[in-house]
Amino acid sequence: MRHLSISEYLPFGTQYYRAPSPSPADWENDLRNITALGFNTVKFWVQWRWNHPVENEFYFDDIDRLMNIAQHNKLKVMLNTIFDVAPTWIYEKYPDASMLTLDGRRIGPQTQPHRQIGGLGLCFNHTEAMEHLFRFLRETVKRYKDHPALEMWNVGSEPELTSSMAEMRLYADNAGQMGDMLCYCERCQFSFKEWLGTKYGNIEQLNIAWNRNYRSFEEVEIPKTRNTFNDMIDWRMFFVHTLGENVKRRFEVANAEDQGEHPLLCHHVFIQGFPVTSTANDPWNVGQYGDLHGITQMDDPMMVDVVRSCAKGKPVMCAEMLMLFGYTLDLPKPIDMNDIKRFVFTGIAANLKGCIFWQYRPEILGREAPAWGLTYLDGSPTPWLQSFAEVNRVVQKNAAFLLEAVPQKAEVALLYHPENQIFAWTATGTEKTATNSLLGTHKALYRRNFKVDFIHPIELDHGILQNYKIVYVPFPYYLSEKICQALAAWVHSGGILIGESYFAGWYVERGHHQTMVPGYSLHKVFKARQGAVAPPDENGKIEIEIVRDLGFIKKGEKAYGAIVKEAFFIEGAEVLARFSDGTPAITCADHGKGKAILIGSYLGLPYYQNDYEANAGLIASLVDFAATIERPQVLGEAKIRADILTAPKQQTMIITQNLEPAAVAASIYLPMQASNELTEQFSNERLTMQPHQHGAMITLALAPKEVKVFRA
Incomplete structure (x- = not known):
């Protein structure tokens, strides 16, 4: 600025x-x-x-x-x-x-x-x-x-x-209102066909992707239903x-x-x-x-x-x-x-x-x-x-x-993929299936003080994956071969991939479902592949039981999936959690120098929509289990968000937020060099920092929903 x-x-x-x-x-x-x-x-x-x-x-x-x-x-x-x-x-x-x-x-x-x-x-x-x-x-x-x-x-x-x-x-969250979709004027239809010509190069390539037999781009019919995927995704991406x-x-x-x-x-x-x-x-x-x-x-x-x-x-x-x-x-x-x-x-x-x-x-x-x-x-x-x-x-x-000032560098990224969001709408009638999965996953990590970036498919050509230790892909159904190849190579070189159910389940380039899931040979990376898939139980729930301690969630505790219960055939992966019938629900595998964690349902979606706190603990635990991420850590159960901003000459600001409607007091470990004293910028409250391990420790009290801002 x-x-x-x-x-x-x-x-x-x-x-x-x-x-x-x-x-x-x-x-x-x-x-x-x-x-x-x-x-x-x-x-x-x-x-x-x-x-x-x-x-x-x-x-x-x-x-x-x-x-x-x-x-x-x-x-x-x-x-x-x-x-x-x-x-x-x-x-x-x-x-x-x-x-x-x-x-x-x-x-x-x-x-x-x-x-x-x-x-x-x-x-x-x-x-x-x-x-x-x-x-x-x-x-x-x-x-x-x-x-x-x-x-x-x-x-x-x-x-x-x-x-x-x-x-x-509104139809994007309620497909029953799809008649409101814009824009079907003659100019848009003409321009869409021109755009398709540029994207596919020739009608034969479009026919492969759409599974049609058009003889020219002039014959292309404008999508009017959500019964097929690639044509509707192209229409909206136009x-x-x-x-x-x-x-x-x-x-x-x-x-x-x-x-x-x-x-x-x-x-x-x-x-x-x-x-x-x-x-x-x-x-x-x-x-x-x-x-x-x-x-x-x-x-x-x-x-x-x-x-x-x-x-x-x-x-x-x-x-x-x-x-x-x-x-x-x-x-x-x-x-x-x-x-x-x-x-x-x-x-x-x-x-x-x-x-x-x-x-x-x-x-x-x-x-x-x-x-x-x-x-x-x-x-x-x-x-x-x-x-x-x-x-x-x-x-x-x-x-x-x-x-x-700049914030701490994020070491965790979520994939933000517009075509996948459109796929979610086409498949389920609401784009929130994908976007609420993103929101829930981010919320779970935010509340545990992880710094999170977002990456976009257009950035994969620029080596963006190398900036992160972990990439988490919520609702990953629609992923292209190019995306999957980039992820596989990155994992092999040391990255950690976490993905949810039906990972790359759609064969984007040919417009049909994959016959092996995860798709594009990623089952070799995850060392697990899709077995039987079932809907939620009669109560609408999918129970996932943890089979080993994982940071914020312990062995025997339960989290909840959404939409599908995708069991796995294990081909070398370790099982981290099981469904109520005993089938594998979450797996972890080594691949090259990296790891790949596969989840047989959706965790961020029900956390965002139903506030299942165990899901937040599980999402954060999978990240914490997979890699060491430097971040503020709150001792105990208090939900406090802490952010650190630094500027040249070792200047620092620490922003703390009580995320709960009740007063809290807690100690927070900060991955930074301890200074003599912190000053709160609104009240002039003084806070002492104590050296602790490789960082510093502070202890503070916060009123309900209170925000305190400290300078070192």
Whole structure:
């Protein structure tokens, strides 16, 4: 962040303006108050529909005035260009510009609670309409690139296929609503066939992958059901490509006008609300572009790790902190200091270098009213605004350190695989089968203080596996031959692979099920292969009994699988756990210099959905059993997350979070050199560090859900 900023600072502030709210009568007083509270950054939306109301006329009076007020109050501005609100004249000029659903509905233009001015529904493959979009971006950048208040551009704000139409995403978690799938217009169908030609090269290769007998790409039928896999996965991945090309062009246009004077932000959406099947959300796809990355931050630490991982060393910040999510008569609970500290310092622990709260005043338009705000409806301060300001004061006090600080290096990685997520939807009717498996596995490791990265199939050509001791693959059904060959070679050279049921069970290149599972000869790596497969018992459970002590879970204890009970034929592996009928459930095998652990069910999924604490212990135990990972370790049963940030000259920050709703006291081993004393940054509490083994030990008490931040 330091080298991107016009001046040296850590951005911290709030979203302020989404036309036509707040009222112009409030602007001067509000921005003056934002400065008085100690914040340094505000975000203004520049919206295509609002600021380009006529084809050859632009309206920038509101943004002009806001930029000048911000400058007067010494506030730095992130300008957020919003493109999904297409102007009325676009739909009049191009009646075919709206996206078309599978069931034949033209969906645009329309409003949403968070897009009250309307205009949603424009098709990304309508070339002529898109040229007007890029013209709007070009004119916006040209107008404000020299304004002294401008700090950065957000030209890739939450890019996703449904263009903020939330209900159009829901079929990815409920296949019964599949009629909402986008987009089936003629332009998308034509472009899809062109894309297939590029991907496969010739129709013969597509026929092998799809098991068809087409004579040309013109004959290709657009998938309309989820009864076959490869065709539907290609159809949805085409829109990932479409979205990526659109975002790429935005950055090209903005950079051509701005000439590198201001950093360009790519702002990602979160996996829980934006499934790749319906929204084309793949952070690694759009994350190729821009100078820094932003995240819409929810109350889950996984997505900050995802965005940090896909950013590949580029700065990352919270571009929207959603803490007061709500709708009319469906309002959020008030938040307190520890809630705010948890959000902010979870991000900082993951290497986020800035924070923008959504939003300053409560919304007054549409169904988002009257939620979301840091202030009361009349603009007067709330207790949580004062708490947010206090957190900012601590952040700014440590800004010089934080701009240079880095978290501990992750030695464990999870595979983030969009095609596999689409496969999960096609197979089970909900993408959550795969994404909740990821979320549950990450949660289990996070709560045991493992630092976790995410890796993507496109990175395997760049030697990414060599950065990790362990790669864990939840719900690994759809893995290509290339992925499996890379994993096998990595294990042979010393890596440790942990995988769940039906590992590489689908023969991706030929579009049919594998006849040997694990597929692609990985049964030789795991030294076990699939035997009988059964569903859960009559109570809907799959019991897995541990047959040896494994760190956080002991012999005889039970965890629970989900969906399938896949027993194994053992071909050299050690059995670590068995199903209730005595058949092998978890195995471990040596392969070359490495190890491979195979799980005959799904562990992260039921942990995330049903909170089976034994599953969390088992997941963490398998990682702990397989390799020595340097990490903070809590003595006893207290659930405390501890993160260590370090900067040059041996500077250190230790962030501790009580993950439980009850007070705790515990000792924590830290893999770092002991210093004389730690100082808590909010209370000035002093804490002594004692040398212990190769690191240091601290003892502290935390109130329910409390967060404490220490500096050495």
